[in-house]
Amino acid sequence: MSKTIKVKNPATGELIQEVTRHTVEEINRALENGQKGFEKWAKVNAHERSRLLKAWSQKIQENKEEIAKVMTMENGKPLQESIGEVNYATSYIDWYAEEAVRIYGRTIPASSETKRITVSRQPIGQVAAITPWNFPAAMMTRKAAPALAAGCSFIVKAAEETPLTTMTLVELAYEAGIPKDAIQYVNGRGSVVGQLFTDSPFVRKITFTGSTPIGKALIKGSADTVKHVTMELGGHAPLIIAEDADLDYAVGQTIISKYRNAGQTCVCVNRILVHENVVDAFAEKFTAAVNKLKVGNGLEAGTDVGPIINEKGYDKIVAQVNDAIEKGAEVLTGNKYEADKEQGYFFVYPTVLKNVDASMDIMQEETFGPIAPITSFKTLEEAVEIANNTPYGLAAYFFTNDYRTGTYLHDHLDFGIIGWNDGAPSAAHAPFGGMKESGLGREGGTEGIEPYLETKYLSVGNLLN
CATH class of the missing domain: 3.40.309.10 (Aldehyde Dehydrogenase; Chain A, domain 2)
Structure with a gap:
């Protein structure tokens, strides 16, 4: 297998850039770093996570024209569509920057005068994402933004046809101040990286946008470790x-x-x-x-x-x-x-x-x-x-x-x-997802952050009357 991925312009066949194909060892090391990153990022308070997400959105907007050009060169879509996609991508970051500070718990009336029950939410863990070539910016931010807002670390594998947009977005996240072990990218063949993601004990959730057959394979691969999954699959x-x-x-x-x-x-x-x-x-x-x-x-x-x-x-x-x-x-x-x-x-x-x-x-x-x-x-x-x-x-x-x-x-x-x-x-503010074999879960809206959160309840007994 080649050590690099050749990214070509589908309108001309011209080589744009060669990017490094990460080895199995490098990907596993990134997953381990992501777990360490999760342990630190989950402790960052929600208001700070919100601030950093807003800073990331601003960085992307400041570089919008450059990102759109890169996207058009590797994806082929008209430049105006690429500019529109960058705006669409940042709308998800903006939305979930606000949702970060609205992850609420609640108190439940207990059935005993000596008890109190409270419910809290916590981040699910490290999230591994696989994104498609057709919307390389928006499909990445639609997953990364709620994950980071919830306190999860995030690692993404972009499509081999369009890795450059994702790489640019992640580098801008670093410039905005988001820690390097909180958000990462890896490049490689989908079947290889997908199995590393599903097998890894450091990954607690898989989120995928792509074909239904590959989605089914990822669901099966996630079963052995009972990973949470969000699947945005095919349509007709x-x-x-x-x-x-x-x-x-x-x-x-x-x-x-x-x-x-x-x-x-x-x-x-x-x-x-x-x-x-x-x-x-x-x-x-x-x-x-x-x-x-x-x-x-x-x-x-x-x-x-x-x-x-x-x-x-x-x-x-x-x-x-x-x-x-x-x-x-x-x-x-x-x-x-x-x-x-x-x-x-x-x-x-x-x-x-x-x-x-x-x-x-x-x-x-x-x-x-x-x-x-x-x-x-x-x-x-x-x-x-x-x-x-x-x-x-x-x-x-x-x-x-x-x-x-x-x-x-x-x-x-x-x-x-x-x-x-x-x-x-x-x-961004509406729940996106399908029924039947078109997927599991929703992305966008208030529903979109739920898959990145665990629910925990605490029952306190022996209270004074």
């Missing part, structure tokens, strides 16, 4: 357009959800379900909007859709599109590619498919690419049945101006995150 988001929906507004919101980061997000729209009476009108308006999107290098001004991260992702997208076409789907726009496997860059132009059905792979598997399949439905019950017909339950969207339709869809869709006339519902 439906978007429902009701007959009464504002089509122009729905088109704009669908564009935002579907084509952000070239469709390489776990909550992006994967299946567009449109009422049969408006499907033609929606498809026409949507296709016209998609045709205005500019594909290119994320560093170039005006780019809306960047490259696909790697050859594996590219091949999956092409295979899904070809399968749909072979089974009768109509291409309204797209099905155009610019790729060079030898050089190492892959572009898929925004594609709209109509007349898709359940027999097609694209309706059964998460795409992770800029492909929008459109199908129609007759009744809300049918739309819900199609939407829920998946093992995943992360995000869903619907568009209607009828509160009865909206309430019905909210109540019957089995997804953890739902956007009603909203294609971008994520926020």
Whole structure:
């Protein structure tokens, strides 16, 4: 195995930087240091932890342009999206800096006059995180901020495609005054580092964002030491357009959800379900909007859709599109590619498919690419049945101006995150997470700090009456 990881620009195939691949011994040493760091960091008072988190956020904002450029170079997303992600990343730090001083206990009325019962919260221990390439800043801070706020130490392994953003954020944490053994990063192959994390006696919690199969493996690996786990896994988001929906507004919101980061997000729209009476009108308006999107290098001004991260992702997208076409789907726009496997860059132009059905792979598997399949439905019950017909339950969207339709869809869709006339519902102060095979636990909001805390109660007896 190579001693370095070659980080390349997915828009050009150009080598950006080589970073050191940590050895097993180095990772185990970092985990041991993290345990020592936890013992010290847990004793830092909540107000000081809050202050240091705010200082970290400020450092990131002071270096926002530089971080965004690094992110675009290693990830490929348009520069404006990267800037937006940096802001999103610091919103989590800002939120949990405030939550650090709101970790409350309580007193419970005892059943005896001579007893008193109190409940307290304490940090769970060292937290090990594995983060994805598609949001290298936000997915890291969404885990690190609540962990540090709670008093846990934190160690993170970033995706091999995008380690530079994470490394930069950790170095800025040090500059802000957060101790080096309280927050660390390691670089290496996911399967190797993941097993070291799950096997380590110094790790009390695993938090992961990525595919469902890898999440399941981490859950199994954590069982022997009964580690706590938070899993934000795969999705297959439906978007429902009701007959009464504002089509122009729905088109704009669908564009935002579907084509952000070239469709390489776990909550992006994967299946567009449109009422049969408006499907033609929606498809026409949507296709016209998609045709205005500019594909290119994320560093170039005006780019809306960047490259696909790697050859594996590219091949999956092409295979899904070809399968749909072979089974009768109509291409309204797209099905155009610019790729060079030898050089190492892959572009898929925004594609709209109509007349898709359940027999097609694209309706059964998460795409992770800029492909929008459109199908129609007759009744809300049918739309819900199609939407829920998946093992995943992360995000869903619907568009209607009828509160009865909206309430019905909210109540019957089995997804953890739902956007009603909203294609971008994520926020630091709201709980993010899925149902079914899309994960365990929540990140964000007041719920997001709970997985990093243990509950302890004290019963005091023999009190004076």
